Amino acid sequence: MADQVLDDLDQSLVCALQVDGRAEPGRIAEVLGVSARTVTRRLARLQQTGALRVVRLPTAEEAAPGALLLRVRVLRGRVEAIAQALAARPDVPFVDIMLGGHEVGAVVLADPGSRDHLVHAQLPATGAVVETSAHAVLHVFADAGRWRGGRLTAEQVAALEPEPPSARPPALDGLDRGLLAELGEDARRSHAALAAALGAPESTVRRRLARLAAGGLLRTHATVDPRLLGMRVDANLWLDVPPGRLAEVGERLAGHPQVHGVFATSGAASLMATVFCPDHAGLYRFTTETLGPLGVSRAETVIVARAVKRAGVPLPGGPVPGGRPPGRRAATG
Template sequence: MEIRPADSGIPLDTLDRRIVGALQIDGRAEISRMAAVLEVSPRTVTRRLQRMQRAGVLRVVRTTGTAQAVGATVLRVRVLRGKVDTIAESFARRPDVLTADIVLGGEEINVVLTGGPLTRDRLLHHQLPATGAVVSTTAHSVLHVFADAAHWRADALTSDQIAALAPAPAGIGAFATDALDERLLALLGKDARLPHATLAQLAETPESTVRRRLRRLTDAGMLRTHVVIDPRLLGMDIDAALWLNVPPARLREVGDALAAHPHTHAVAATTGPANLIAAVYCPDLAALFAFTTDVLGPLGVTSAETAIISRTAKPVGAQQLRPLSPSPAPAPSPRS
């Protein structure tokens, strides 16, 4: 079965989706290992993976741990009708913006800002108020992350395949990284599948050292990867942001339950009118309705505001802006 959204590039069949699923389990999984688990030839895996990478529909990047997202700011920015692309593109250009989504209707942008307090306050108190196109802004501080984008898995593999691909961490715990560790992590930021030999050349260190360092970083949970791909290519046509109210005594229980659900790709406890936010992928609106009634209802969620994401100006893991329209973008309004 092929899935090809009208504007999302090449079609992906069942094997392509399984390769994506394998990379979601281990972004640096070797071709031979993926081929053995998926029961195809290494040549086939290589050819399929290169096809997706060359078409620009798949990229594997390094991502930080969930603990580092605590303290991030989630913004709900309402803008004048007709100005959403200009403001969204401005946010997407900022290196301190993790993701920027345009809500259906074109009058709101959801932004995750990872900068420190000075950067945040400068944006909130000076730059956005000076932008005539911004109507209002609501800011929520992230208190706890139950799941982030790197947790989400395409429903493409069996439980046995997942177990076979999952790396076996030694559980050595975090440690103080040195200059070489940081150099390797930086090199993997844009392409987490860089071969050991390439990393060794770029870092000017022996390949055996690179292998040893990466294994230690992986075992300590410091080398996490994230597959950047349009979820519509995996059969998930609906992306929705949920702003939830949960009784405080059940906040951790509900957060853990939502994080374990296959539809969610982000769950966090926040300050503000809603104390829990979740981002979900669903095949269609009927599935989103079922999620609301059959998942949120039994969990005791007292209220839920649902916002459909119509477009993503900057997906998690993006290194540069993806234009939202064919016309040249105007000069950005909020400046970093």
């Protein structure tokens, strides 16, 4: 299905769920000017075919402390095994295989002990890893939860936006953590389904979800192959930006409709941006027309050959240049 582009309505439905992943079909139908039955049928088909999955995404405040951006250079022929072993870890929500078949990129959200054990012990122990560079996230300008596909008008986006957080994040108990875990698998689960899964009254579930939403903990992410939205090139841009302009450039890029992540990082590059483009010519235009005027002094462009895992969701795969099916379990598991 990734070789095809979704039709206009399906793309609009995906974009609506990018704004609010728990929006009711009736609300989406009213904003898009179609029937609720059509919305329900279309969304069910997108989810059943695996084209769309909506999950709860940790807030930047939850995820950023200790987060690492990993670049793992791998022996040719072993990239698939390392990528799948990283993707199997619950503390690694994003894994990409880069064009050329010898580099894996990953985001690690782990406590310092687990993080250091992975980088300094487990990855080197595989014998397949040539080099690992780890870049600490110093500041999040935008992450995957802020990306919008651009099919909706500003008025439609405003009509779908959930209420902004009105309170500090609450202290969590077992039921709260259970709800967040369930929504991490499927953020569109109904109140009744959540109540049945956790053995709690539906009224209690409704009340708890409202409290979690007020505390800003119900942020969602609509996981979709960007090729279905006409974006066939996914690239990581490692940028050198003068310190005095770092905040300005980060904020400008965060507001760009093709950018789905911007992070200030440690290491040789001071900023990393992830960008979707319709084709390679579009990536060239983004580099010259968007990055050029911002005063970026150097840009290393790394193109993603295949996304293996996004926002904690494993994605269907295909053959990778230089890859082969994993044999023995890699030591990163």
